Amino acid sequence: MIPKPIRIRLASALTALTLLATGPGPAAAASEDTPRDVLSAAVEDFIQPGYRTFWNKAEAMGAAITPLCKTPSAPGLEVAREAFAELVTAWSEIEIIRFGPVIENNRMERILFFPDRRGIGLRQIQQVLAEKDETATTPERLADKSVALQGLTTLEYLLYGTGAEDLAAGDEFRCKFAGSVAARIYATAGEIVEAWDDPDGIAARLSDPEPGNPDFRDEREGLQALLGVFVNSSELVADTRLKPFLGKSAETAKPKRALFWRSGLTGASIDADMKGLEDFYEASGMISLVPNDIERYGRSAMFELGNARRTIAATDVPLPDAATDAETYEAVDYLRLVLLSIRDTFSGRIAGGLGLSAGFSSLDGD
Amino acid sequence: MIMTRRFFIGTATAGLAGLAGVLPEPVLASGKDLFAAAWMQNGGAGFSILDGDGNELTSVPLPDRGHDVATDRAGRWAVAFARRPGTFAVAVDRQKGSEPIPFSSPEDRHFFGHGVFSPDNRLLYATENDYDNAAGMIGIYDVTAGFNRIGEFPSYGIDPHELILMPDGKTLCIANGGIETHPDFGRAKLNLASMEPSVVFVDTESGEMLEKHTPPAELFRLSTRHMDIDAGGNVWVGCQYEGPETDEPPLLLRVTKGEGYKPVMLPDEARHGLLNYVGSVAANRNENRLVITSPHGNCALVLDTTSGNLVEKIEETNVCGAVAQGSGFLLSSAEGDFGNAKLGRSWDNHIARLL
Numbered sequence: 001m002i003p004k005p006i007r008i009r010l011a012s013a014l015t016a017l018t019l020l021a022t023g024p025g026p027a028a029a030a031s032e033d034t035p036r037d038v039l040s041a042a043v044e045d046f047i048q049p050g051y052r053t054f055w056n057k058a059e060a061m062g063a064a065i066t067p068l069c070k071t072p073s074a075p076g077l078e079v080a081r082e083a084f085a086e087l088v089t090a091w092s093e094i095e096i097i098r099f100g101p102v103i104e105n106n107r108m109e110r111i112l113f114f115p116d117r118r119g120i121g122l123r124q125i126q127q128v129l130a131e132k133d134e135t136a137t138t139p140e141r142l143a144d145k146s147v148a149l150q151g152l153t154t155l156e157y158l159l160y161g162t163g164a165e166d167l168a169a170g171d172e173f174r175c176k177f178a179g180s181v182a183a184r185i186y187a188t189a190g191e192i193v194e195a196w197d198d199p200d201g202i203a204a205r206l207s208d209p210e211p212g213n214p215d216f217r218d219e220r221e222g223l224q225a226l227l228g229v230f231v232n233s234s235e236l237v238a239d240t241r242l243k244p245f246l247g248k249s250a251e252t253a254k255p256k257r258a259l260f261w262r263s264g265l266t267g268a269s270i271d272a273d274m275k276g277l278e279d280f281y282e283a284s285g286m287i288s289l290v291p292n293d294i295e296r297y298g299r300s301a302m303f304e305l306g307n308a309r310r311t312i313a314a315t316d317v318p319l320p321d322a323a324t325d326a327e328t329y330e331a332v333d334y335l336r337l338v339l340l341s342i343r344d345t346f347s348g349r350i351a352g353g354l355g356l357s358a359g360f361s362s363l364d365g366d
Numbered sequence: 367m368i369m370t371r372r373f374f375i376g377t378a379t380a381g382l383a384g385l386a387g388v389l390p391e392p393v394l395a396s397g398k399d400l401f402a403a404a405w406m407q408n409g410g411a412g413f414s415i416l417d418g419d420g421n422e423l424t425s426v427p428l429p430d431r432g433h434d435v436a437t438d439r440a441g442r443w444a445v446a447f448a449r450r451p452g453t454f455a456v457a458v459d460r461q462k463g464s465e466p467i468p469f470s471s472p473e474d475r476h477f478f479g480h481g482v483f484s485p486d487n488r489l490l491y492a493t494e495n496d497y498d499n500a501a502g503m504i505g506i507y508d509v510t511a512g513f514n515r516i517g518e519f520p521s522y523g524i525d526p527h528e529l530i531l532m533p534d535g536k537t538l539c540i541a542n543g544g545i546e547t548h549p550d551f552g553r554a555k556l557n558l559a560s561m562e563p564s565v566v567f568v569d570t571e572s573g574e575m576l577e578k579h580t581p582p583a584e585l586f587r588l589s590t591r592h593m594d595i596d597a598g599g600n601v602w603v604g605c606q607y608e609g610p611e612t613d614e615p616p617l618l619l620r621v622t623k624g625e626g627y628k629p630v631m632l633p634d635e636a637r638h639g640l641l642n643y644v645g646s647v648a649a650n651r652n653e654n655r656l657v658i659t660s661p662h663g664n665c666a667l668v669l670d671t672t673s674g675n676l677v678e679k680i681e682e683t684n685v686c687g688a689v690a691q692g693s694g695f696l697l698s699s700a701e702g703d704f705g706n707a708k709l710g711r712s713w714d715n716h717i718a719r720l721l
Contacts, residue, residue: 243551
């Protein structure tokens with residue numbers, strides 16, 4: 001049910017603007033940046049602070065749950081929910097980094113178990129709640145349980161799912177479980193921060209690649225990882241955060257398949273993914289390494305991304321609901337198309353401009 | 367073991383209507399080696415039959431990106447399969463030069479891009495995804511009846527990719543990549559925390575599993591995907607690793623039926639150069655050589671199959687397609703290279719030999 005007309009900028013109007021942006025532009029200023037400057041900037045100005053922010057928000061999450069458990073109240077629950085929204089935003093901005101410590105020890109899945117096509121996580125959460133399984137209420141023991149129980153989707157269910165209101169009335173078990181999950185997220189985030197902050201670790205190897213490294217042995221491999229952020233993450237958001245609930249039309253849209261539909265944070269999360277890509281683009285300065293005639297494709301891609309973010313901002317109902325209305329369906333699908341277009345721009349033109357083989361990722365997984 | 371047999375009549379081929387009217391010339395053996403490979407060009411897709419010098423004898427449009435081409439032993443059929451999660455296949459009758467015959471996977475399946483003919487050329491086995499159940503399947507198509515799908519059996523794993531017929535003519539060796547995907551989520555990998563790769567031997571007559579070889583627990587993210595067989599009957603399996611870049615997994619396994627598998631140790635520099643991604647594997651059985659290619663690492667490694675030793679490293683941008691030719695290999699790339707020729711097509715991962 002959509003209560004009022006939704007104002008969304010029309011994709012067709014944006015096309016004209018995009019054309020403007022891709023037309024002949026001023027020549028880019030000659031850049032002094034070297035590939036190593038770009039690699040260092042990506043690490044120091046985006047990756048490290050991004051994980052630190054996420055870690056801080058995880059700490060704040062725990063700090064909001066502790067008083068809620070001690071003194072349950074509706075305002076207390078509201079504070080916890082606000083902390084959750086900030087945690088989701090912080091994660092979404094940094095989740096575009098899908099290499100390095102985050103893929104060790106299933107950390108990414110521990111933080112966010114999604115998509116969960118068969119509802120494994122939900123079943124396990126409900127089982128823990130039904131049985132009042134005490135092993136889920138301490139982070140140490142929760143760490144050994146299913147990865148699906150240790151992250152954001154579990155916390156969302158506890159804060160917003162069936163029975164969440166009981167947190168305000170003193171559901172001690174549910175609150176302890178939520179605190180334990182928040183502590184697990186904090187611990188996992190801390191492991192990632194520690195790995196990226198290790199002066200002899202991945203930050204050094206990516207910023208200053210050399211032949212003896214196990215991972216990044218030359219600048220090209222480093223830049224390939226950076227390029228992969230745009231290519232892989234834009235596709236991932238399009239295919240796992242938008243496509244599943246869009247269906248083929250407004251009639252077949254499935255809003256409950258959206259990530260964070262319970263908390264209404266679907267749009268905020270996708271917006272933060274996009275902001276992450278924008279920030280990474282700016283912070284790394286990667287585009288300064290490509291020839292001037294290629295650089296405008298990067299600018300155009302960022303312009304499109306900005307349009308997509310404005311489209312989200314202009315949508316005044318939750319995105320999953322907007323997909324169920326024929327009038328607004330196209331606007332939500334437009335977000336997906338922008339992301340796929342960004343994938344293609346970076347895997348094609350930008351990859352070529354960086355001297356990396358064009359379309360390198362198009363062969364992935366086959 | 368009960369073999370599941372489902373019959374599908376008139377599988378959906380509506381999306382392939384655009385192929386009608388294409389009339390490739392008959393492509394008979396000319397004394398030269400002939401090959402087939404799928405390609406992309408200017409956003410369009412197709413596959414070609416060509417000689418080792420890159421001269422195209424025919425090319426057939428495909429509705430979307432193809433992957434590998436299966437060829438029979440009678441010099442008649444070449445069948446191109448859609449890349450996952452595509453549902454189309456297109457068969458060309460080289461002897462008749464008639465219209466290509468399109469066919470599809472059933473509604474609740476998609477192809478993974480590979481297939482193999484039975485020794486009598488009457489059946490075509492294709493790796494397929496029963497995606498709602500996250501189960502790998504081998505679809506059976508009747509070549510003599512317009513590639514009508516007449517049954518299936520399990521691949522005994524998730525994500526079956528390449529498959530080959532063993533020398534006994536009745537056992538299939540199947541590489542189950544172990545990665546769950548579902549068309550609702552595009553090409554996203556849905557189970558990286560719980561992957562289950564395996565190499566399986568299946569009896570085609572009963573559909574029963576004969577052997578299953580699984581990497582050790584610490585290598586659960588090692589996706590087994592491409593393979594070929596050497597002169598001694600060993601299967602060499604190329605892998606793609608989904609774990610951290612700092613891990614140093616073996617990217618090539620040698621599987622021997624009745625015995626098990628051994629990781630093939632490559633020199634560190636060469637192993638690293640693959641960037642944890644092997645895109646195709648091809649054996650030259652006359653020469654006891656094997657090539658594995660990495661389009662990510664822009665290189666191909668040639669090994670001696672008797673010793674397992676590295677013989678040569680070839681550097682070529684976006685190289686992936688590989689097949690035995692003469693005393694060596696014919697390689698292709700997404701940059702248009704086909705052997706020594708350069709065509710304006712972006713070649714897909716594989717080259718098939720026409721027999």
